Amino acid sequence: MNTTGGGIRRLLVANRGEIAVRILRAAKALDIETVLACSEADRDSLAARQADAVVVIGPARADRSYLNIEALLTALRDSGADAVHPGYGFLAENAAFADAVEEAGAIFVGPSGDIIRRMGDKAEARRTALAAGVPVVPGSAGEPADIEAAIAAAATVGYPLLIKASAGGGGRGIRLARDAAELAREFPIAQREAQTAFGSGALYLERFIERARHIEVQILGDGQRAVHLFERECSLQRRRQKLLEEAPSPVLSAAQRETLCASAVRLAESLGYRGAGTLEYLFDEARGEFFFIEMNTRIQVEHPVSEMVTGIDLVQAMLRIAGGEPLGLRQEDIHLQGAAIELRLNAEDPARNFFPSPGTVEQLAWPQGPGIRVDSHLYAGYRVPPYYDSLLAKLIAHGADRGEALARARQALDQLRLTGMATTASLHRRLLDEPWVIEARFDTGTLEHWLAEEIPA
Incomplete structure (x- = not known):
């Protein structure tokens, strides 16, 4: 991979919030011009302030803006962009949108519509995995x-x-x-x-595998070859929504890690996969068995922990590959470096059964220090709109090992100053002191059981 960003000249970012800011940062590092497609509610967002140009695609309602394919295609044409990055959520895994972008003569930053369609059909994804020799539930x-x-x-x-x-x-x-x-x-x-x-x-x-862990593997492919960036542990979930993620998984042996990640690469290469993708597995810790459950054909919310433990910028890699560059990474060049933990800070009140808590950011001071990263779209005075996902920021801590990453995450939460709305920061601070979190004694059901006891509805 070189430093030019391949064949992309002007990129339309078809998303909002922290992922839009993240994509803009990667594009600017590659000297790619940026155009943000946003709703009327996001005119004054941080992403709108940072993009080279802004196109308002519709009112606040997502079905009339971020989910409106025709409005996005009009923005693509009118802006002169030659590529679209869909981020995550909204139309990121919509095969018809990917097809329409390519039919319009532009680049869809991700896999083809055919692959999105194939892996989006969960029954077909199972058949594909089995054909590639990947175990399924x-x-x-x-x-x-x-x-x-x-x-x-x-x-x-x-x-x-x-x-x-x-x-x-x-x-x-x-x-x-x-x-x-x-x-x-x-x-x-x-x-x-x-x-x-x-x-x-x-x-x-x-x-249904009771007491299973949710472990996923990050892959990158250029349509011919694929590599993995190791795995992420995503078992701490509430209502099947991830709250805290980490890399690598604290329970896999080296042999289990190698077998799991090799299976992900095998499946990706069998597809001729292009771009960043994530293969999700259930891991039966008692039996030492893993089973493929689905593939996400997009960048994930939790991708920063993989970047922190490998030193690879996944969003830049997506742009390079989409621009026509071959995958410039060999598997032997990718090394696991320490451990990283990501905490999702949501505008929700844990004391009120995670009731949504949009508001205006009053005081804001992000934590700093060795191994600390914050991905967010907030700024002081920003009014968080009530129409979209509640994610405010992702606080990521990296350390030489898991213990150091946990310690840095605690310190970062202590330094954080974010007022104007209730958030999940206080919940994370409690979790990081729990012995079962420190010792990694959990599965996909553990957090909900703990919440029911500690924070009754």
Whole structure:
């Protein structure tokens, strides 16, 4: 990879918040001109202030702005941009949007629409993984059309099981059934929810592994070759939404890490994958087994921890690859350097069952010091709009080992000054002192059980 950013001259950033700021920073480092597509509610955002140009694409409602493909294509054409970075969320994994960008003669910074479509269909993703020799959680061979077919498939899958939306993602559209009666009751509900949330009522069944860990592998590919940037531990979740992530996982042996990451590269190369992507797995710590569950064909919220432990700028790499450069990294060049932890600071009040808490930023002072990084779109006086995701900032701490990373994260939280709204910072400060966090004794259900005891609804 060279220092020019490849063939991209002007980049349209089709997102908002901290990820828009992050993309702008990477583009500017590569001397790429930037255009921000934003809603009327984000006219005065930090990203709008930092972009070379701004195009307002619609009102605050996401379906009339950030999810409006026609408005974004108009912005692409009118701005003269020759590439689009979708960030995460919104249209980042929308195959029709990727197709439309390329049909308009521009570059979509990510994989092709065909690959997004293929891996976005969770049943097809399972079949693809199996074909690449990657283990998957036992599940239905296809998509049961009705309750009778689901009950028949469950006889092979086994209980307890999860009912999952084939077109789903982000932890949404998932229901648990522990027996046939629960399956019969939950299946039609899941169908309606999937249709409403994703435009498709297709479902598939997957065995529920209790006390599992959620571990994901970061990959980069150029369509011919792929490499991994090791794994991230993402088990601390509330309602299947990640709250704290770290790299590497504190429980994998070197052999397990090598096997897991090699499987991710194998699957990515079997796809001819282009760009940054994440393969998610469930890890049965008691048995030492891992199972592929899905692939996210985009940059992840938690990508900074992978950058901190490898020294590789993932967003710059995405832009270079999209611009036509070959992958300039060999696997033997990528080394694991220490440990990193990311804390998601959300505009939510933990004491009020995480009730949304938008407001105006009054005092703001970010922590500083060795190994500390903050990715955010906030500034003093900024009014956090109530229309979008509650993420305010990501506080990342890196250290020579996990203990040092935890210590630096605690110190950073103590230094943080952010007033004007309730946030999850106080919750993180409590968590980092919990023995079960310090000793990494947790799974995907641990945080919710702890919250139920410590912060009753």
